[in-house]
Amino acid sequence: MAExxxxxxxxxxxxxxxxxxxxxxxxxPCHLSPDTSAVATTIRWFKGTECIYLYKNGQVTERSGYKGRVSLITQELERGNVSLRLRDFRWSDTGFYICQVIHGEQKEEAAVGLRDREGKCSRTPVMFLNT
Incomplete structure (x- = not known):
């Protein structure tokens, strides 16, 4: 059994x-290593201390403000890919995110920071005023 x-x-x-x-x-990005199916795991993504995405038993729960903007790449779960896809990136999305995967009694976490490219190649016009 221990084996x-x-x-x-x-x-x-x-x-x-x-x-x-x-x-x-x-x-x-977040992956199980070695490549192990994540289909039967509980996957949580946090921004700070708030759970913004929960995958459990094939069911998904998204926090308001993220509804329709966050998802897992479900066809990649079998290969251990538990990365979170975030659509329509906003300034307010910058910060640290924690991926948490639970399988049985094992719980693992990994953190990833998300930051703006600081306006490089930004589609948002910037105006400078001389003072």
């Missing part, structure tokens, strides 16, 4: 941060 429990152990891997321009779609 199968060790076999099922996994870790989460991610990047330190990703960048996006306002209005873009951005993916917050």
């Amino acid at each position: 199968s429990r060790v076999h099922n152990q996994f870790k989460l891997t991610s990047k330190n941060y990703v960048e996006a321009d306002v209005g873009e779609e951005v993916t917050l």
